[in-house]
Every structure is written in structure tokens, then in C-alpha cells.
Amino acid sequence: MRRFADYGKLSGRQLEQMQAGAGGRVDPDDPERQKRDPFDFALWRAAKPGEPAWESPWGLGRPGWHIECSAMIRARLGETIDIHGGGGDLVFPHHENEIAQSEVLTGKPLANYWLHNGMVTVNGEKMSKSLGNFTTIQDLLEGQWSEYPQPIDPMAIRLFVLQAHYRKPLDFTKHAMIAAEKG
Numbered sequence: 001m002r003r004f005a006d007y008g009k010l011s012g013r014q015l016e017q018m019q020a021g022a023g024g025r026v027d028p029d030d031p032e033r034q035k036r037d038p039f040d041f042a043l044w045r046a047a048k049p050g051e052p053a054w055e056s057p058w059g060l061g062r063p064g065w066h067i068e069c070s071a072m073i074r075a076r077l078g079e080t081i082d083i084h085g086g087g088g089d090l091v092f093p094h095h096e097n098e099i100a101q102s103e104v105l106t107g108k109p110l111a112n113y114w115l116h117n118g119m120v121t122v123n124g125e126k127m128s129k130s131l132g133n134f135t136t137i138q139d140l141l142e143g144q145w146s147e148y149p150q151p152i153d154p155m156a157i158r159l160f161v162l163q164a165h166y167r168k169p170l171d172f173t174k175h176a177m178i179a180a181e182k183g
Contacts (some may be wrong), residue, residue: 001039004100010114011092015039041097043067066097073110074102084111088167091116118169122147127172135172147174156181 001007001015008014018039042064047053053060063071073081079102086095095114102110119126122133135145143151160180164170 001041001100002037004104006103007100008096010099011096013092013096041066041093043101066094067101069094070098070102070110073098074106079106079108081111083113083115085115085117088116088118115166117166118164121169121171123173124171140177147172148177152177153181156183159183 044056044058044067045061045064046058047060047062051062053062073084084095084098091114099110121127122135125131125133127133127135137157139145140148140152140157141154143149145152156177157180160176161170163180
């Protein structure tokens with residue numbers, strides 16, 4: 001990362017303000033977990049039991065998360081795409097790392113425009129399957145949402161979603177859905 005002068009241009013972060021090795025993947029006592037520079041990110045990850053893996057000059061493993069996305073973009077869409085988007089939680093480090101590896105390779109911008117949306121929350125907590133607070137539009141329409149177990153009019157859902165700015169969190173609450181239905 002240090003050799004890419006524009007690292008941090010999307011997030012506004014500077015290397016001097018970051019903690020090297022904060023992700024816990026740098027261990028000075030283990031040669032297998034050492035990097036040339038603690039700020040560097042993985043382009044290739046060693047295989048773990050049960051994970052998909054491929055043979056490579058670096059051993060059995062798989063591409064790092066950031067390189068997967070950069071490779072898919074370049075293979076299917078070209079060196080520069082018009083719009084790249086994702087959740088606000090991907091700006092750093094994921095999109096910064098995609099920019100660094102792609103732009104070092106091509107000398108061209110990865111994307112002309114970046115759009116990052118806010119997270120969907122339920123009662124102020126990030127919606128996720130692992131937390132058990134995940135719901136779908138279909139669940140809302142069929143009255144299968146535990147917070148509000150009655151069918152919700154599709155127009156009320158549309159109104160609810162349109163009331164929030166795309167970069168701000170969208171908080172599903174019983175009260176918000178009742179207000180959207182009344183609206």
C-alpha cells in the first residue's frame with residue numbers, strides 16, 4: 001500500500017492515521033503470518049480445512065477477497081467501470097484495496113463514480129441472518145415479520161424506503177412501518 005500514493009483517496013484515510021496489523025493477521029513470531037509490510041493486504045490466502053482451494057505457485061489456497069472483486073470487474077467489465085457501489089461499510093478497506101491493486105495494474109481509474117448505501121437496520125441494529133433479525137420484502141408482504149405480524153401494503157413499504165436518503169441507515173421498526181402505512 002505504501003507504494004500506491006493515492007491509497008486512501010476514496011475514504012479520506014491516511015496510512016499515518018492507521019494501525020498496522022490491527023486486523024490481527026500479523027504475527028512477528030510466526031514466519032507464515034509475516035508480511036513485507038504490515039499495511040499490505042492479502043492477494044492470496046493459504047487454504048484452511050473445508051474451504052475451496054486451488055493449487056498455485058504459493059501453495060494450496062484461494063484469492064484474497066479484494067483481488068476476487070478486482071479480477072471479476074476487469075474480466076467482465078474492463079479496466080474502468082462507470083459506477084461501483086456497495087454498502088458504506090465497504091469503503092474501507094475493501095474498496096480502497098480494490099482501487100490500489102487495480103489502478104497499480106492498469107494505470108487507470110477503477111471507477112468513475114462511487115455510490116455507497118447506508119445499512120438496513122432493525123430497531124437500530126444492523127440487519128443480518130447471524131443476528132436473527134433478517135427479514136425479506138416477501139415476509140413483510142405476507143405478514144411474516146415478527147415485529148409486525150400482519151401483511152404490509154407494498155405502497156407503504158415503498159414510501160418507507162423512499163423517505164430515507166440512500167446513504168443513511170434505513171431502520172425497520174414497527175412504528176416506522178405503521179407510520180408508512182398511515183402515510
